[in-house]
Amino acid sequence: xxxxxxxxxxxxxxxxxxxxxxxxxxxxxxxxxxxxxxxxxxxxxxxxxxxxxxxxxxxxxxxxxxxxxxxxxxxxxxxxxxxxxxxxxxxxxxxxxxxxxxxxxxxxxxxxxxxxxxxxxxxxxxxxxxxxxxxxxxxxxxxxxxxxxxxxxxxxxxxxxxxxxxxxxxxxxxxxxxxxxxxxxxxxxxxxxxxxxxxxxxxxxxxxxxxxxxxxxxxxxxxxxxxxxxxxxxxxxxxxxxxxxxxxxxxxxxxxxxxxxxxxxxxxxxxxxxxxxxxxxxxxxxxxxxxxxxxxxxxxxxxxxxxxxxxxxxxxxxxxxxxxxxxxxxxxxxxxxxxxxxxxxxxxxxxxxxxxxxxxxxxxxxxxxxxxxxxxxxxxxxxxxxxxxxxxxxxxxxxxxxxxxxxxxxxxxxxxxxxxxxxxxxxxxxxxxxxxxxxxxxxxxxxxxxxxxxxxxxxxxxxxxxxxxxxxxxxxxxxxxxxxxxxxxxxxxxxxxxxxxxxxxxxxxxxxxxxxxxxxxxxx
Amino acid sequence: xxxxxxxxxxxxxxxxxxxxxxxxxxxxxxxxxxxxxxxxxxxxxxxxxxxxxxxxxxxxxxxxxxxxxxxxxx
Numbered sequence: 094x095x096x097x098x099x100x101x102x103x104x105x106x107x108x109x110x111x112x113x114x115x116x117x118x119x120x121x122x123x124x125x126x127x128x129x130x131x132x133x134x135x136x137x138x139x140x141x142x143x144x145x146x147x148x149x150x151x152x153x154x155x156x157x158x159x160x161x162x163x164x165x166x167x168x169x170x171x172x173x174x175x176x177x178x179x180x181x182x183x184x185x186x187x188x189x190x191x192x193x194x195x196x197x198x199x200x201x202x203x204x205x206x207x208x209x210x211x212x213x214x215x216x217x218x219x220x221x222x223x224x225x226x227x228x229x230x231x232x233x234x235x236x237x238x239x240x241x242x243x244x245x246x247x248x249x250x251x252x253x254x255x256x257x258x259x260x261x262x263x264x265x266x267x268x269x270x271x272x273x274x275x276x277x278x279x280x281x282x283x284x285x286x287x288x289x290x291x292x293x294x295x296x297x298x299x300x301x302x303x304x305x306x307x308x309x310x311x312x313x314x315x316x317x318x319x320x321x322x323x324x325x326x327x328x329x330x331x332x333x334x335x336x337x338x339x340x341x342x343x344x345x346x347x348x349x350x351x352x353x354x355x356x357x358x359x360x361x362x363x364x365x366x367x368x369x370x371x372x373x374x375x376x377x378x379x380x381x382x383x384x385x386x387x388x389x390x391x392x393x394x395x396x397x398x399x400x401x402x403x404x405x406x407x408x409x410x411x412x413x414x415x416x417x418x419x420x421x422x423x424x425x426x427x428x429x430x431x432x433x434x435x436x437x438x439x440x441x442x443x444x445x446x447x448x449x450x451x452x453x454x455x456x457x458x459x460x461x462x463x464x465x466x467x468x469x470x471x472x473x474x475x476x477x478x479x480x481x482x483x484x485x486x487x488x489x490x491x492x493x494x495x496x497x498x499x500x501x502x503x504x505x506x507x508x509x510x511x512x513x514x515x516x517x518x519x520x521x522x523x524x525x526x527x528x529x530x531x532x533x534x535x536x537x538x539x540x541x542x543x544x545x546x547x548x549x550x551x552x553x554x555x556x557x558x559x560x561x562x563x564x565x566x567x568x569x570x571x572x573x574x575x576x577x578x579x580x581x582x583x584x585x586x587x588x589x590x591x592x593x594x595x596x597x598x599x600x601x602x603x604x605x606x607x608x609x610x611x612x613x614x615x616x617x
Numbered sequence: 618x619x620x621x622x623x624x625x626x627x628x629x630x631x632x633x634x635x636x637x638x639x640x641x642x643x644x645x646x647x648x649x650x651x652x653x654x655x656x657x658x659x660x661x662x663x664x665x666x667x668x669x670x671x672x673x674x675x676x677x678x679x680x681x682x683x684x685x686x687x688x689x690x691x
Binding site: 164554601 | 621622625629659662663666667670674675677678681682686687690
């Protein structure tokens with residue numbers, strides 16, 4: 094009889110924890126989806142709201158991209174983290190969800206620059222900042238909430254579901270965008286169809302709010318509040334008290350900074366490298382990343398669960414070390430496999446087509462060359478040259494405005510395509526090693542009364558600043574090796590030095606100063 | 618192990634201090650060579666956002682390590 098009661102109680106506990114995880118994860122996934130669709134559709138958004146010929150709008154575009162990514166996110170972490178430690182986890186991360194969903198939905202409704210002029214980029218800029226603010230508050234809340242519901246010895250496993258949401262959010266964003274684009278056609282999608290993924294967010298957020306409203310407060314926070322032990326000033330307690338500041342620094346330098354660059358390299362730099370350095374065709378490159386992400390995602394849970402058995406530190410540090418050692422060899426193979434200079438072209442399969450048309454006052458010459466290589470790789474080069482029909486206007490135009498626009502597209506044969514998926518998958522595995530156990534690690538090093546505030550800041554600086562800067566700094570490092578503006582870079586892999594350096598330093602600090610033992614989450 | 622942690626503490630502090638002139642000098646050199654808007658934006662982001670975070674966190678962390686605050690980690 095006693096055995097049956099214990100079994101029923103255990104089953105109820107597991108079922109309740111599953112509900113908590115599902116409700117938290119769905120909301121966090123939707124927040125990531127909202128955040129990523131802006132980034133993925135950046136080019137279209139830029140054309141609709143931030144015209145290049147208006148310098149203020151162009152500056153706002155740059156700020157919207159970077160500010161929301163790394164300036165605003167840590168502020169969101171501080172603002173909502175403080176709220177979460179003062180009024181509770183449940184309501185705080187419910188608010189972040191409403192802000193994120195509302196901003197995303199609104200972006201989908203803002204009229205373009207052609208309709209309302211400068212108001213369009215200004216409104217979109219503010220909405221993007223709100224997205225960054227909400228994201229800064231969401232993750233810490235979800236991780237803390239799930240961790241505080243998790244049984245001892247299973248925290249790595251349960252919180253790893255939250256860790257899958259960032260990847261699944263990206264996957265969902267890519268999936269929705271590609272589906273809508275496919276259904277409407279490229280022209281309609283570019284015209285107005287891009288708004289659908291934004292508007293769709295309202296539906297997803299609505300469902301998530303409904304689920305989250307039915308959740309109860311974290312048991313540890315509720316107990317602490319009942320006992321009157323909540324912090325009166327979480328910000329001061331987190332960053333002015335030496336013992337906590339020490340842990341914030343160790344979390345940032347020894348864990349989240351390295352984790353952030355490994356994450357961004359595996360998920361975003363890999364895609365950018367495929368498209369820009371290897372010139373892999375748009376759909377094929379996105380499918381390569383999507384399949385690797387899909388296969389790799391369960392490993393967040395594998396490494397989260399493994400961290401309950403062998404400790405968080407060993408897995409995270411192993412992930413960083415292997416990434417540091419393996420990045421250059423992996424990217425060398427990726428580059429060589431797509432490098433047309435190492436391939437033999439089938440001469441009689443080369444086709445050239447040229448089209449001349451007049452569009453208004455402009456002439457447009459489009460030249461398309463397609464080539465086939467002996468290993469099955471195909472290559473398409475489209476050169477578009479636009480110039481005024483009137484020779485006098487043409488002569489008066491600056492030379493850079495007359496520069497032809499060249500688009501290169503490499504499509505890999507099946508064997509190299511699978512190999513490329515494998516190479517990206519290896520990088521996703523590194524991501525899962527460093528990212529899978531990190532929520533459990535962060536919640537365990539801070540006390541319950543200031544946990545939301547203390548863990549959110551290093552997480553968002555590590556991911557937003559160190560990780561978020563990977564594309565910018567890596568591109569810059571590659572450009573620095575370019576001997577002249579019209580020549581290719583001497584070292585297309587130079588961009589990897591930034592993540593290698595940051596992950597390397599993080600590995601040394603983490604290995605030396607972080608403890609491998611897991612701590613209990615008690616109300617002190 | 619504690620001695621190694623403290624010695625490395627000195628290294629982190631020196632790195633944190635050293636990065637400030639290094640980044641500023643590099644920025645000045647590159648902007649002077651090519652004062653484009655792109656250059657200004659890039660170096661503004663590095664100097665205003667990234668450098669202070671790296672310098673402050675490495676210096677503070679290094680001093681703590683040097684003082685033996687991380688000799689025993691809970």
